[in-house]
Amino acid sequence: MKQIWNFLKSLQLTFWLLFIITAMFIAGSLYSRADYSFFEAMNNKPIITWLSEIGIHTLHKTWWIILLFISMALLAVNTVACAADRLYIIWPKRKNISLRIFLTLISPSIIHILFIIVLFGHFLTFTVISHQRYPVEKGTLLTLPNNVQLRINDITMINYPPDSYLKDRLMNGILSVSEITQSGENNYSIKFLEPVSVNGAYLHIDVAKRVTPESNTTVCSRAEVKRTEQVMPQFYLLYTEDPGLMVIVVFLFIMIGFLFWYYGNTLLMKKTLTE
Amino acid sequence: MTDFFHTYFLLIAFILYCSSFILFCFSRTALYRVMVIIAVLIHGIFLISSGFFGGIFLLLKVVESPAFLPFAISSIILFLEFRKKDEQPWGYGIILTIIFVLIAILTPRSMTYFGPNKLSWWAIFYFITDFSGQAVFFIGALFSILFLTGRTEKEIHHSIIAYGFVFHTIAQVTGAVWCFLGWAATFQWVFVHLQSAAIWIYYANYLHLRFLPAWNEKRRAVYLTAGAILLTLFKYL
Numbered sequence: 001m002k003q004i005w006n007f008l009k010s011l012q013l014t015f016w017l018l019f020i021i022t023a024m025f026i027a028g029s030l031y032s033r034a035d036y037s038f039f040e041a042m043n044n045k046p047i048i049t050w051l052s053e054i055g056i057h058t059l060h061k062t063w064w065i066i067l068l069f070i071s072m073a074l075l076a077v078n079t080v081a082c083a084a085d086r087l088y089i090i091w092p093k094r095k096n097i098s099l100r101i102f103l104t105l106i107s108p109s110i111i112h113i114l115f116i117i118v119l120f121g122h123f124l125t126f127t128v129i130s131h132q133r134y135p136v137e138k139g140t141l142l143t144l145p146n147n148v149q150l151r152i153n154d155i156t157m158i159n160y161p162p163d164s165y166l167k168d169r170l171m172n173g174i175l176s177v178s179e180i181t182q183s184g185e186n187n188y189s190i191k192f193l194e195p196v197s198v199n200g201a202y203l204h205i206d207v208a209k210r211v212t213p214e215s216n217t218t219v220c221s222r223a224e225v226k227r228t229e230q231v232m233p234q235f236y237l238l239y240t241e242d243p244g245l246m247v248i249v250v251f252l253f254i255m256i257g258f259l260f261w262y263y264g265n266t267l268l269m270k271k272t273l274t275e
Numbered sequence: 276m277t278d279f280f281h282t283y284f285l286l287i288a289f290i291l292y293c294s295s296f297i298l299f300c301f302s303r304t305a306l307y308r309v310m311v312i313i314a315v316l317i318h319g320i321f322l323i324s325s326g327f328f329g330g331i332f333l334l335l336k337v338v339e340s341p342a343f344l345p346f347a348i349s350s351i352i353l354f355l356e357f358r359k360k361d362e363q364p365w366g367y368g369i370i371l372t373i374i375f376v377l378i379a380i381l382t383p384r385s386m387t388y389f390g391p392n393k394l395s396w397w398a399i400f401y402f403i404t405d406f407s408g409q410a411v412f413f414i415g416a417l418f419s420i421l422f423l424t425g426r427t428e429k430e431i432h433h434s435i436i437a438y439g440f441v442f443h444t445i446a447q448v449t450g451a452v453w454c455f456l457g458w459a460a461t462f463q464w465v466f467v468h469l470q471s472a473a474i475w476i477y478y479a480n481y482l483h484l485r486f487l488p489a490w491n492e493k494r495r496a497v498y499l500t501a502g503a504i505l506l507t508l509f510k511y512l
Contacts, residue, residue, distance in 0.1 A: 025469050026473050166329045192391035204457075
């Protein structure tokens with residue numbers, strides 16, 4: 001049992017797992033560069049669904065995803081074991097050292113645990129995300145997966161200033177929508193980079209050229225989109241239910257806070273020792 | 276007027292960086308520092324001028340410019356020159372600035388504009404922190420090469436890389452927020468995000484190497500040099 005524990009908490013294991021994960025990300029980036037739209041489709045479906053429908057039949061270019069998930073799971077176990085072992089050593093010393101030194105000493109362990117929580121948030125996102133993309137026009141009626149009924153009241157397009165060379169390019173857009181409920185209507189304005197939250201789901205606005213190679217595909221750069229008298233872009237409403245989102249964002253910020261605390265205090269302690 | 280700055284100022288900055296490096300090699304420290312300060316100022320004017328595009332000013336155009344990376348490198352070198360009490364040959368870092376300024380000069384001016392999901396402060400923070408992280412990683416790699424060749428005695432690159440890792444982590448956070456606001460996901464299965472994750476994990480691994488006895492100073496320095504090669508491949512290929 002002790003041998004297994006020693007193996008799980010060993011830094012040698014950490015090194016090799018991180019090394020494999022780096023290699024898998026590099027492999028993934030090469031495959032994604034070679035076939036962008038194939039891997040981009042993964043973003044719109046839970047990973048299990050995508051793997052069982054598409055990934056399993058194309059193992060020659062998806063093998064790295066499976067290895068990545070296995071390595072990440074092992075890394076999570078390794079990190080928890082390492083952090084627990086470190087805390088077990090430091091905890092009894094708390095009475096003999098100042099609180100600041102104690103907190104600085106346990107900061108790396110806390111950062112590691114926060115990293116695992118962020119990883120778990122990503123796992124939640126990858127496994128249970130619900131994502132839909134609806135083409136919308138003025139007057140479109142939609143029933144979203146969370147049973148919210150929406151009506152698109154208006155689509156406002158905002159171009160770059162008329163005195164600039166970019167005057168026929170889209171700078172922002174507003175979807176004016178109404179949530180239809182039994183008691184009445186709730187109105188929302190969805191702008192680019194300003195999604196709204198309705199009944200636990202996020203609603204984003206998206207846009208693409210009117211003519212796309214295949215239906216329901218995105219264009220990589222929205223900068224391609226023009227809006228002139230002749231060319232009107234196609235607007236979309238993105239529906240996203242992502243239980244991992246808040247876990248990822250909140251704990252990433254806490255992790256950054258601890259990183260600053262740790263490095264700041266380490267610097268201060270070094271300075272004090274030098275003086 | 277901005278076209279004038281855009282045409283000549285990066286070239287002037289390049290000449291000044293080359294001159295400052297020559298002065299550094301001849302141990303004319305005071306003059307070298309003055310020259311770097313002037314070069315950084317001119318480089319900064321160039322960057323601001325590159326924000327004027329199509330009749331409007333876009334700050335994002337400044338921070339995503341290929342000339343922003345060498346600007347970050349030279350600014351960090353200046354910061355190290357004036358902050359560190361122990362004298363280190365930070366001037367070697369100007370070599371990196373010269374290389375990346377040359378690449379920026381040879382890169383045709385980007386005529387693309389930004390779609391609506393890119394006009395965000397989060398995007399600006401992302402580019403600043405990401406380029407700063409890259410700058411620190413490149414400086415760290417250069418000093419690891421200097422360490423391997425015996426031109427520096429101390430393993431100063433380790434503490435440099437730790438700051439690079441902090442910058443890169445902040446870039447991951449700002450990038451995740453920007454990506455969610457613009458594209459409804461904090462991470463996407465596209466090569467840009469996969470490369471970014473690879474770099475983060477690679478340097479996270481480096482920070483652990485100190486605790487592994489088999490990884491002595493020299494092997495760690497080689498690891499850092501390999502990191503810079505990986506970063507260059509991702510960025511320029």
